[in-house]
Amino acid sequence: MTPDAPVIEFRNVSFQLENGHPLLSGVNLNIHRGETLVLLGRSGSGKTTALKLINRLLEPTAGSVHVDGRGTLEWDPIALRRRIGYVIQEAGLFPHFSVERNVGLVPWLERQPPAQVRARVRELLALVGLDPDGFARRYPSQLSGGQRQRVGVARALAADPPLLLMDEPFGALDPITRVEMQREFRALQQRLRKTVVFVTHDLREALRLATRIALLEAGRLVSVYAPAEFLAAADPVAAAYVSAFRTEDDSSLS
Amino acid sequence: MNLIEFFLKNRGEILTLTGEHVWLVGISMLLASAIGLPLGMLLTRWPAGRRPILGGANVIQTVPSLALFGFLLPMPWLGARADRLAIAALTLYALLPIIRNTYTGITGVDPAVREAARGMGMTDRQLLFYVELPLAWGVILAGVRVATVISVGIATIAAAIGAGGLGEFIFRGLAMVNNQLILAGAIPAALLALTADFILGRLEGRLRARA
Numbered sequence: 001m002t003p004d005a006p007v008i009e010f011r012n013v014s015f016q017l018e019n020g021h022p023l024l025s026g027v028n029l030n031i032h033r034g035e036t037l038v039l040l041g042r043s044g045s046g047k048t049t050a051l052k053l054i055n056r057l058l059e060p061t062a063g064s065v066h067v068d069g070r071g072t073l074e075w076d077p078i079a080l081r082r083r084i085g086y087v088i089q090e091a092g093l094f095p096h097f098s099v100e101r102n103v104g105l106v107p108w109l110e111r112q113p114p115a116q117v118r119a120r121v122r123e124l125l126a127l128v129g130l131d132p133d134g135f136a137r138r139y140p141s142q143l144s145g146g147q148r149q150r151v152g153v154a155r156a157l158a159a160d161p162p163l164l165l166m167d168e169p170f171g172a173l174d175p176i177t178r179v180e181m182q183r184e185f186r187a188l189q190q191r192l193r194k195t196v197v198f199v200t201h202d203l204r205e206a207l208r209l210a211t212r213i214a215l216l217e218a219g220r221l222v223s224v225y226a227p228a229e230f231l232a233a234a235d236p237v238a239a240a241y242v243s244a245f246r247t248e249d250d251s252s253l254s
Numbered sequence: 255m256n257l258i259e260f261f262l263k264n265r266g267e268i269l270t271l272t273g274e275h276v277w278l279v280g281i282s283m284l285l286a287s288a289i290g291l292p293l294g295m296l297l298t299r300w301p302a303g304r305r306p307i308l309g310g311a312n313v314i315q316t317v318p319s320l321a322l323f324g325f326l327l328p329m330p331w332l333g334a335r336a337d338r339l340a341i342a343a344l345t346l347y348a349l350l351p352i353i354r355n356t357y358t359g360i361t362g363v364d365p366a367v368r369e370a371a372r373g374m375g376m377t378d379r380q381l382l383f384y385v386e387l388p389l390a391w392g393v394i395l396a397g398v399r400v401a402t403v404i405s406v407g408i409a410t411i412a413a414a415i416g417a418g419g420l421g422e423f424i425f426r427g428l429a430m431v432n433n434q435l436i437l438a439g440a441i442p443a444a445l446l447a448l449t450a451d452f453i454l455g456r457l458e459g460r461l462r463a464r465a
Binding site for chain 1: 364366367369370371372373374375376377380384385388389
């Protein structure tokens with residue numbers, strides 16, 4: 001495979017529910033190595049659906065999604081998902097496992113020696129800004145929202161996957177923690193250079209984090225923008241998005 | 255002779271029959287769990303089986319216990335001994351709460367947790383054994399607890415077919431119109447039910463707290 005071939009490729013992808021209701025229609029999109037592609041859109045625009053098609057939690061009803069040049073249906077789903085870190089809103093941590101077990105779960109499932117898993121967990125906790133001595137033995141219920149989200153990110157990075165899918169990971173956090181997490185995410189991404197697909201409905205978050213922004217509306221891909229282009233985009237959907245955020249800013253200032 | 259004197263005088267037999275009672279219920283609960291837990295887990299993976307299996311367990315529950323003993327009597331191996339027969343009937347009665355709670359406990363696990371588990375590449379078996387079951391134990395145990403308490407009661411009727419247990423006193427007391435005899439069966443049975451309920455309740459509380 002050539003080095004600049006897309007890591008993830010949507011080829012005319014549609015997904016509809018069993019009752020025929022379409023969630024995604026005819027999406028074509030290439031995602032490149034090392035970039036942070038933000039899927040931006042309103043609730044129901046299909047962004048989470050698009051994300052789940054990548055790690056085959058869903059399968060396209062038409063078209064195909066390719067990861068590393070291979071269609072997701074040709075992958076063994078378990079092997080595919082182990083290559084892809086997955087972070088969701090509220091983190092989805094296992095409440096009956098300590099932080100240490102949560103983070104070390106995938107390496108443990110892959111039967112890495114316990115000492116090695118423990119070392120990796122400590123390294124990851126430090127990476128996401130949590131003191132390993134203080135947090136390794138705690139349970140998710142003993143963490144704040146921000147800490148839980150950090151653990152979620154550490155867990156997704158545990159097996160050092162080249163790809164990272166993040167579904168509104170900071171959506172449930174208070175504004176101050178959110179901005180802090182966004183800043184740390186950028187710093188982390190500059191070091192790790194993962195290929196990240198990031199779902200959000202927050203334009204400000206998209207502008208802060210994205211290499212490129214893919215705008216979805218009612219299951220269709222409107223267009224893909226560089227962050228700088230987005231604010232000046234002529235497309236009515238993008239313009240509506242921008243003006244909605246400007247209005248919100250104005251009203252919150254007055 | 256008052257009740258306490260009666261209990262003291264007959265303590266040997268009361269203890270023996272209580273022991274039989276515990277044995278009948280204990281074995282039945284082990285068997286019912288051994289059958290009901292896997293069935294409940296299976297139903298979470300096999301939607302088509304839900305109606306027939308839960309429906310079947312439901313129907314068994316509606317059969318009066320004395321009639322169920324009667325139905326099982328002509329069975330080849332089962333009908334040969336009264337205790338086998340009683341254990342079979344108690345096991346059948348215990349199935350519904352155990353299957354249902356296993357199923358509900360597993361399907362009640364937070365969908366976000368389940369999705370995270372699948373998304374990080376757990377196989378279905380790993381999802382079940384490392385995530386769903388540990389989180390469902392509290393609910394599952396509540397089913398076992400209900401089943402046990404019901405069984406302690408139903409097991410008294412097993413004496414009618416000669417399977418022993420505290421029902422012996424009750425039936426003997428009914429036949430002889432002797433209230434002390436009836437109480438000699440009923441009070442230990444009630445205490446047994448309360449004790450089982452208390453112990454399993456404590457265990458359940460601990461499991462729920464962990465989840």
